[in-house]
Amino acid sequence: MSTYAGKTLTFIDLFEQDGLIQIPVLQRDYAQGREAESEIRQQFLASLRESLCAEDPWQPLDLDFIYGSMEEGEPPVFSVLDGQQRLTTLFLLHWYLALRCGEQEAFQVTFLRHGRSRFSYKTRPSAREFFDALALENDIQLPLGQGSLSDQIKDRKWFFSSWLLDPTVQGCLTMLDAMHEAFHDSPASLYTRLIDSQSPRIIFQFLNLNKFSLSDELYIKMNGRGKILSDFENFKASFSSNFKEFSLNDDLERKIDGVWADLFWSLSHGNTERFNSFYLRFFLLMAFFRQCEFTEGQFEKIPENNKLLLKNLRESKIYRPQTMPFRFDAYGLQRIEAVLDYCVANEHVRPLLHAVLEQNNYLTESRFYALVCLIHQLKTPTSDQFLRWQRVTDNLIHNQIIDSTEVFLPLARSLRRLATHAADLYAFLANTDEAMPGFTQEQWQEEKLKCQLLHSLKWQDLLQHGDWQAEDPSPCYESHPYLMGKVGFILKMSCPEGEKIPDPDLFKENADKVCALLDKSILNSDEFLLQRALLSLADYTWRCAGDKYSFGKHNGASYRERDENWFRVARTPLFSELVAAIAGDTRQSLLDLINYSNVSGWRRLMITYPETFQYCSECVIGKEKEDHGKQEIYLVKRKQYNGYNTDLRTYVVKIILDDKKKTNILPSGIANYRHHDVIGHSQSFIDITLSDSKNYRITYEGFQFVSHLKSEKREADWERSMPDAIANFLKEYFPEEDIAA
Structure with a gap:
């Protein structure tokens, strides 16, 4: 192990020499087995299974960097500083697949030394004892009878119930149950594939920090943080190794720390934390876009691990290689270079780039993906090509509900198809009969109609984008803040009677009125x-x-x-x-x-x-x-009656009396009043006090105002009575048949 200063290894490679791997005291308990980490656990296991079960994987699953330092002794011990969770899961996977494939003896040859596990925890004696017993004992049988794999382990004589107080042991048992669920029907050759260093299925980048002469102070900082690099720096290292797999532009690596870094530094206004998060967000979003393009078929038929990968790539603010087993292909890398180079050279697209880095909403991401498609298709679009593409795609995107990956996937497919016609977009839309199921059909048909009209200069003046907020705006109706590209209903009402083609003069007249009606x-x-x-x-x-x-x-x-x-x-x-x-x-x-x-x-x-x-x-x-x-x-008050509500008529009575009270002239005979709205289905009412100090409760029921004289009796026994003062007042504002005698 001490010879590996910086190298790509498999888990089995770490045990080639006669040493131990140990999780030091400063590290936390094993977390991937926690109940709360179910989603991460399932995604990680799905990625491991996919890599191991693939007949001809195009590349191994890369679990990113593992850091640690060698402690001299007999035997030497590699103390893990970053990678504890991944290494523990890999050890448990080796144990489980050895059991599943009948390779326990081969497992023990590699992972036992003098009757003790070569992989262990120093955090608590119980964790160390558990790993020793798990590696040494050989009495677990598959397939299971009744109960779970963890139940069978806990029933063994060598298992101490006190170990269950250790969170690491609890986590290992939970993970083993999850592994059995994920791998119980896997091929019998999986253990052989897992330990094959010549054709590795699962790898990581190993760093022995002793070789870098790092200070004790840095070790302490690393132990406190759990890693030496930021999430983005970790990703960048992995990304750099990714693009070296392909024969791409040699400038790519230099751009990451050069002009591209300058771009993100400018967008983050010189804030290091925002710089790192912006840079990472960009690459994860581009990975999300590419994974969407790899994903075929209806969303409900997509495997759950693929759905989870899409979710993690889109939403995560940190880099977790075990839950993001994604590596760019040459197409994806070339597109990243084209997009970032374009953003560096063209300031007008930077507000959209900044918005998509700041926000996490499908609308902005859809608009940015449209830009990505345009740049990759045309490299350097002309001003007209850019503006036409932006106008049409903004209209399509702004006028549909995009609130899930399920909706985004077909939208992205349609944008990608549409981009193949970006060089002459208007001509394509004016003449195509092609369906684009990712867009709402109403807006798709509207865009086609408008492109048929745009051959006329008069219509170009009416439909081309402009700035609605400008001091002297041109009639750019599409950019009205409420319409946002939707003017189809105005076109429809602007067709002369008996005709199907809208008249431009009538359209302008109607559009002016609609924009005024829908003004803030x-x-x-x-x-x-x-x-x-x-x-x-x-x-x-x-x-x-x-x-x-x-x-x-x-x-x-x-x-x-x-x-x-x-x-x-x-x-x-x-x-x-x-x-x-x-x-x-x-x-x-x-x-x-x-x-x-x-x-x-x-x-x-x-x-x-x-x-x-x-x-x-x-x-x-x-x-x-x-x-x-x-x-x-x-x-x-609310959409349901579980909030305050009132019947309309008694509330109107309150409004009228409020207005009169402001002038200090209440209706003749009325001295005071108070309206009562209610919660639920109770009856609202207004209490009115007359000049003679008698109090009446007015309700509206059975399509009439009803009055009861309030008294000390039960409300149900109040006398029904409509005094003249109240009746005369109500008759001024309501039909006489609405007032009960």
């Missing part, structure tokens, strides 16, 4: 002008759950929010009717619709009193009983 000043208005104007035309609300109906949330941060709210309305003939009613100033046009509305019932109340919308925090109302055009409406 309208959507975020506490007057709820858009909702009230729509209600003046029809009941446009839609069922969202049970008896709950939405009137539209203004939030448009994601496509899901836009699609489930105002895009849902915009696709309807009612929205076209609203657009047609806009003339001149948008706000005034909406107010005119509201003020001149002649609707009745609950719609009239909500149109007249915007405070009713303000009550509904989730923009949801409840609709219950309906009879002869009348309907009981409930305003709800």
